[in-house]
Amino acid sequence: MAEDLLKYLNSAQTRCVFQVASCSIIRALIYRTGVTHRPDFPLQILAGPGSGKTKVLTSRIAYMILHHGMDPSSICAVTFTNKAANEMRARLVKLIGKDSVNKVKLGTFHAICALFLRKYGTSVGLDGNFTICDSDESKRIVTKLLKPYDDFLSSKDIQVNAATLCSLISRAKSKGETPEDVVPRKGSRHVLSKALSSNSTNEEFQRVFAEIYCDYEKTLRKSNSLDFDDLLLFGVRLFSQHPRYAAWCQHILVDEFQDTNAVQYKLMCCIADASRCATVVGDPDQSIYGWRSADITNLGKMQNDFPNVAQIMLEQNYRSAGSILATSLAIISQGELYRHTSRIAKTLHTDHPLGPLPMLRSFPTEHDEAAFIAWEINRMIAQSGGMLGFGDFAVLLRFNAISRTIENALRMEGIPNRMLGGHQFFERAEIKDTLAYLQLADNPHFEPAFSRAINIPPRGIGDKSLGEILSRAQKLGISSLTLVERINDSIIPDLKPSVKRKVQSFVNVIRSLRSSATDGMEPAQLIGKLVELVGYQEYLKKSQPDWDTRWENIQELINFASDATADALNVPVVDEDESSLQDTPLRQFLQASMLSSAGDQSNENDDEKVSIATCHAAKGLEWPVVFVPAVEHGTFPFYRSDDIHEERQAYPFIHSSALTRSIRRLLYVACTRAQTSLYLTHTSKRKVAGVFKSRDLSEFISKICSNSPVRYV
Numbered sequence: 001m002a003e004d005l006l007k008y009l010n011s012a013q014t015r016c017v018f019q020v021a022s023c024s025i026i027r028a029l030i031y032r033t034g035v036t037h038r039p040d041f042p043l044q045i046l047a048g049p050g051s052g053k054t055k056v057l058t059s060r061i062a063y064m065i066l067h068h069g070m071d072p073s074s075i076c077a078v079t080f081t082n083k084a085a086n087e088m089r090a091r092l093v094k095l096i097g098k099d100s101v102n103k104v105k106l107g108t109f110h111a112i113c114a115l116f117l118r119k120y121g122t123s124v125g126l127d128g129n130f131t132i133c134d135s136d137e138s139k140r141i142v143t144k145l146l147k148p149y150d151d152f153l154s155s156k157d158i159q160v161n162a163a164t165l166c167s168l169i170s171r172a173k174s175k176g177e178t179p180e181d182v183v184p185r186k187g188s189r190h191v192l193s194k195a196l197s198s199n200s201t202n203e204e205f206q207r208v209f210a211e212i213y214c215d216y217e218k219t220l221r222k223s224n225s226l227d228f229d230d231l232l233l234f235g236v237r238l239f240s241q242h243p244r245y246a247a248w249c250q251h252i253l254v255d256e257f258q259d260t261n262a263v264q265y266k267l268m269c270c271i272a273d274a275s276r277c278a279t280v281v282g283d284p285d286q287s288i289y290g291w292r293s294a295d296i297t298n299l300g301k302m303q304n305d306f307p308n309v310a311q312i313m314l315e316q317n318y319r320s321a322g323s324i325l326a327t328s329l330a331i332i333s334q335g336e337l338y339r340h341t342s343r344i345a346k347t348l349h350t351d352h353p354l355g356p357l358p359m360l361r362s363f364p365t366e367h368d369e370a371a372f373i374a375w376e377i378n379r380m381i382a383q384s385g386g387m388l389g390f391g392d393f394a395v396l397l398r399f400n401a402i403s404r405t406i407e408n409a410l411r412m413e414g415i416p417n418r419m420l421g422g423h424q425f426f427e428r429a430e431i432k433d434t435l436a437y438l439q440l441a442d443n444p445h446f447e448p449a450f451s452r453a454i455n456i457p458p459r460g461i462g463d464k465s466l467g468e469i470l471s472r473a474q475k476l477g478i479s480s481l482t483l484v485e486r487i488n489d490s491i492i493p494d495l496k497p498s499v500k501r502k503v504q505s506f507v508n509v510i511r512s513l514r515s516s517a518t519d520g521m522e523p524a525q526l527i528g529k530l531v532e533l534v535g536y537q538e539y540l541k542k543s544q545p546d547w548d549t550r551w552e553n554i555q556e557l558i559n560f561a562s563d564a565t566a567d568a569l570n571v572p573v574v575d576e577d578e579s580s581l582q583d584t585p586l587r588q589f590l591q592a593s594m595l596s597s598a599g600d601q602s603n604e605n606d607d608e609k610v611s612i613a614t615c616h617a618a619k620g621l622e623w624p625v626v627f628v629p630a631v632e633h634g635t636f637p638f639y640r641s642d643d644i645h646e647e648r649q650a651y652p653f654i655h656s657s658a659l660t661r662s663i664r665r666l667l668y669v670a671c672t673r674a675q676t677s678l679y680l681t682h683t684s685k686r687k688v689a690g691v692f693k694s695r696d697l698s699e700f701i702s703k704i705c706s707n708s709p710v711r712y713v
């Protein structure tokens with residue numbers, strides 16, 4: 001009898017059934033452990049793409065509240081984008097209800113810092129009405145600061161632009177380096193040394209960089225404003241110097257932990273200081289923000305900084321067909337390029353069938369490639385008998401510059417499409433104009449807003465007069481707005497030529513907005529009042545051929561304004577007697593606008609369009625069918641070349657092997673967005689700066705072709 005049982009258990013068929021059953025039990029247990037792991041212990045959940053990381057994180061929050069009775073307001077949940085925060089909020093509402101969710105401190109690192117700095121910023125030397133300076137304004141400031149160095153830099157044959165300097169400043173800040181830290185010391189090697197050959201040139205350039213960085217900081221402080229990196233740095237300062245402001249936090253949970261930089265990691269530690277409890281979820285293989293100083297080693301650091309941290313791996317992919325997963329894993333796990341890195345070995349499997357093999361197609365030119373993509377989308381939709389719609393397709397690009405040919409081809413085939421994160425709502429001129437007035441009404445010191453608003457609509461103040469206003473204000477140690485207000489009120493003499501009459505309407509508008517904002521007028525009404533006062537619609541009609549679209553955007557901003565204040569997070573009252581600051585609805589709205597990221601806005605019928613996105617913007621998303629064009633050397637990986645301007649700015653001075661690894665991960669992220677079908681395409685010739693250049697298949701793919709998880713057509 002016993003022998004029979006043993007035989008039975010050993011039979012191949014039974015073993016297989018038993019293994020499958022035990023595997024899914026183990027998986028369920030692992031998932032459960034991720035959720036139920038004691039909330040007073042730290043936890044790292046490492047998981048591959050499509051393994052349901054967000055689900056575990058939200059379930060864990062719900063479990064802490066419902067099972068352990070934790071106060072929702074003692075939980076902090078951090079995501080990388082507002083979109084991800086909204087997604088998490090929506091899922092949590094279903095589990096614990098809206099009232100509890102509203103108490104959880106849920107948002108991006110930037111949003112959480114901004115909220116606390118608004119209320120307690122005086123403790124770290126800030127005024128509560130600071131303005132958040134976006135990257136466009138930072139670039140304008142740096143452009144101005146760079147100007148006096150033009151002759152010097154060209155005499156040394158050093159070419160550098162404001163965008164590169166902004167990247168370098170941001171890089172320094174994300175590592176916590178101050179302007180003093182970047183001053184060259186004898187024999188020191190700095191980030192710039194990788195970019196410049198001669199040592200003395202390097203030192204001279206680095207000195208210029210340090211000076212510009214220093215002046216940039218001064219300009220921001222004088223304008224009572226913080227850039228995005230400052231929000232994090234001042235946040236660290238606030239929570240580390242005044243731990244009581246973080247004492248409410250019993251547990252912090254961080255999504256996409258692989259993309260945290262040094263400052264964000266420090267912030268997490270400061271917020272978790274009282275409880276030493278943090279749960280992080282991440283996938284080191286999806287770390288794609290190396291150029292923004294994301295630091296994969298934070299996983300290791302956490303093991304030292306958080307005693308008894310446990311590590312759980314989630315290894316089932318719920319998203320993709322088996323063959324897509326196999327191809328993606330082959331791309332990421334090619335050994336040789338990882339020789340000098342410690343890639344954390346993870347396995348990933350799926351219960352989904354193998355499905356069609358990913359298709360690799362080669363074309364003579366990019367036009368043929370784009371035409372194929374358009375043709376194939378139409379063919380698949382027709383063949384699916386209505387199962388697939390345009391919204392089920394995505395074309396994921398290495399960089400935006402490739403999109404033009406694809407967009408053209410889709411248009412010619414009548415395929416509706418949208419660029420994900422491409423039209424950045426808050427970067428549109430009409431939106432910036434409106435915000436500039438409101439920023440000035442809230443913070444009279446914010447110079448970038450003054451320079452923008454003073455002449456919109458045109459008031460006849462030329463560059464010379466504007467320069468005169470700025471320099472006179474500087475001499476008097478007051479803001480430009482205060483100067484023109486004083487001229488308007490005849491407190492100080494007019495300029496020559498006179499500006500008094502020209503600035504009168506501007507001063508009146510600002511004063512009227514300021515007084516309404518102080519009386520608590522809702523931002524949506526403030527915008528209505530502003531456009532009325534300045535005659536903005538008439539101005540658009542006169543100056544812009546597409547004025548109606550722009551006017552619709554203003555209406556959209558009004559909609560956004562009504563929602564933004566309703567969504568504001570509660571900041572706990574720590575010291576009633578201390579000078580904690582009161583937020584105004586205008587301030588809440590301005591903050592929400594400045595922190596709103598690309599892709600946060602979506603239109604109603606976007607679901608019926610083919611998505612075109614960069615691989616970066618596709619992070620966290622999924623589609624049934626994904627096309628990845630230009631899988632070629634020169635794109636995957638990309639090395640510095642003169643044609644791709646935006647990429648040179650994105651990757652200043654990054655080491656090429658680090659870049660290669662980062663781009664391999666980017667291709668991995670792109671491929672793992674696909675649920676049922678994946679197409680990789682490449683061309684043998686591609687136009688670069690107007691000239692055809694021959695192209696080879698990407699080494700990331702050519703090296704895996706022999707094991708053939710792809711169908712090469």
Ligand SMILES: Nc1ncnc2c1ncn2[C@@H]1O[C@H](COP(=O)(O)OP(=O)(O)OP(=O)(O)O)[C@@H](O)[C@H]1O
Binds near residue numbers: 054
């Ligand atoms: N336990 C589960 N059972 C079935 N489907 C699941 C489960 N968890 C997640 N999914 C589904 O799998 C897909 C991927 O989930 P999700 O986007 O949360 O994964 P992720 O780990 O955050 O992925 P990525 O890191 O690639 O963005 C989604 O369609 C989700 O609905």
